[in-house]
Amino acid sequence: MSNHDVALVAAGQSKFGKRTEAGLRNLVFEATKELFLKAENISKDDIDATVIGVAGDEFNGQGAPAAVSIDEIGLVGKPTIRVESACATGTAAIKTAYGLVKSGLHDTVLVIGVEKMTAVTTGKATELMARAGDIRWEYPFGCTFPGFYALLATAHMEKYGTTREMLSSVAVKNHYYGARNPKAHLQKEVTLEQAMNSHPIAHPLNLYDCSLISDGAAAVVVTRADLAKKYTDTPVYIKGIGSGSDTMQIAQRETLTSLKGAKTAAQTAYKMAGIGPNAVDLAEVHDCFTIAEIIAYEDLGFAEPGQGGQLALDKQTYIGGKVAVNVDGGLKSKGHPLGATGVSQGAEIFRQLRGEVEKERQVPGAEIGLSHNVGQSGQFVNVIIYGR
Numbered sequence: 001m002s003n004h005d006v007a008l009v010a011a012g013q014s015k016f017g018k019r020t021e022a023g024l025r026n027l028v029f030e031a032t033k034e035l036f037l038k039a040e041n042i043s044k045d046d047i048d049a050t051v052i053g054v055a056g057d058e059f060n061g062q063g064a065p066a067a068v069s070i071d072e073i074g075l076v077g078k079p080t081i082r083v084e085s086a087c088a089t090g091t092a093a094i095k096t097a098y099g100l101v102k103s104g105l106h107d108t109v110l111v112i113g114v115e116k117m118t119a120v121t122t123g124k125a126t127e128l129m130a131r132a133g134d135i136r137w138e139y140p141f142g143c144t145f146p147g148f149y150a151l152l153a154t155a156h157m158e159k160y161g162t163t164r165e166m167l168s169s170v171a172v173k174n175h176y177y178g179a180r181n182p183k184a185h186l187q188k189e190v191t192l193e194q195a196m197n198s199h200p201i202a203h204p205l206n207l208y209d210c211s212l213i214s215d216g217a218a219a220v221v222v223t224r225a226d227l228a229k230k231y232t233d234t235p236v237y238i239k240g241i242g243s244g245s246d247t248m249q250i251a252q253r254e255t256l257t258s259l260k261g262a263k264t265a266a267q268t269a270y271k272m273a274g275i276g277p278n279a280v281d282l283a284e285v286h287d288c289f290t291i292a293e294i295i296a297y298e299d300l301g302f303a304e305p306g307q308g309g310q311l312a313l314d315k316q317t318y319i320g321g322k323v324a325v326n327v328d329g330g331l332k333s334k335g336h337p338l339g340a341t342g343v344s345q346g347a348e349i350f351r352q353l354r355g356e357v358e359k360e361r362q363v364p365g366a367e368i369g370l371s372h373n374v375g376q377s378g379q380f381v382n383v384i385i386y387g388r
Helices: 024-038 067-071 091-102 122-130 145-160 166-176 194-195 227-232 260-272 290-301 308-313 338-353
Strands: 006-011 049-053 082-085 108-116 201-203 217-222 236-244 282-284 368-375 381-386
Touching: 006 024, 006 091, 006 227, 006 282, 006 338, 024 049, 024 067, 024 108, 049 067, 049 091, 049 338, 067 082, 067 108, 067 236, 082 145, 082 217, 091 108, 091 217, 091 236, 091 368, 108 201, 108 338, 122 145, 145 201, 145 290, 166 194, 166 290, 217 227, 217 338, 236 260, 236 338, 260 290, 260 368, 260 381, 282 338, 290 308, 290 368, 338 368
Parallel strands: 049 082, 049 108, 282 368
Antiparallel strands: 006 217, 006 236, 108 217, 236 381, 368 381
16 A cells, blocks of 8 residues: 555644643644644534544643544544544554554544643652652652663763763753744743753753643644645655564663664654655654654664764754754643644644645755654654655
């Protein structure tokens, strides 16, 4: 079968941030309202089914968030599925929709990713996320995700000589572009000095090495390629999808300087799309921490093992460099509402490949985009390749 059988034809996103005025329902409504307003040829009647990605119920206390979501946007009566893959929930939702369309079970599927995280304290949110570590041998001993990624950073520094300046250069880039993204949580540039000298969180990670606890939602419409031109003149096709996983316990990993699941996912996606890393014009990678972006460069083949930090330091992941990475601000500046992140990545690539983003962060002539979405510390990984 062709790798061009499934296409994205519409996208929308809420503002990411600490949305004290908005609950989960409001965020879903905001993202889907933008989608339908921008996609004049798509109505709710065209939607056959929905896939809703929500990582956790305890952040906002609402059980059955998928039911609440379709109720809020007037799609009651249509089939709906809720998916969860920790921080990779959004791309898991897109992959599920892809499968539903590819199999012929449904023609046109609305995908929504959403998370309302700031209704609880930062401490409580950190605790809830820490439970995604092993509750026998990790969580009870105080392991949190800043701690897990601090282990990866320390290992990478020890093995390859990665420096504090390299980590901070990732933060500087992502805040530079996030400051130019009106949907970003923290629209603020930071200097290298500020990033390097910010408050320590989990050595060697500082405040500006860590992504944000955010509220937000994003939505895309996935449909059969032969129906795509009914909805838009410029569809974006899903050319490749790959997934991978790794051991639950960090202590059982073969290495702490790479994510095994990410490499597997990338290789699968590249093979399906019939391309290599050099064909990618822009990438949305899972920079939950700055070290995660550096490791992603290497796992995705943008840099050799150990050279990801230098790629960042040389500004080769800015627009005009080797490959433009996270020019929406990434998780670091745009924000990281868990279930929404992977869908937001897809929505950003959709707009980039159609030339619709803000001029200062538009990648000129972009034809191929890649989304890299990691759940936990690599236990779930999805890589999706999109093309015009």
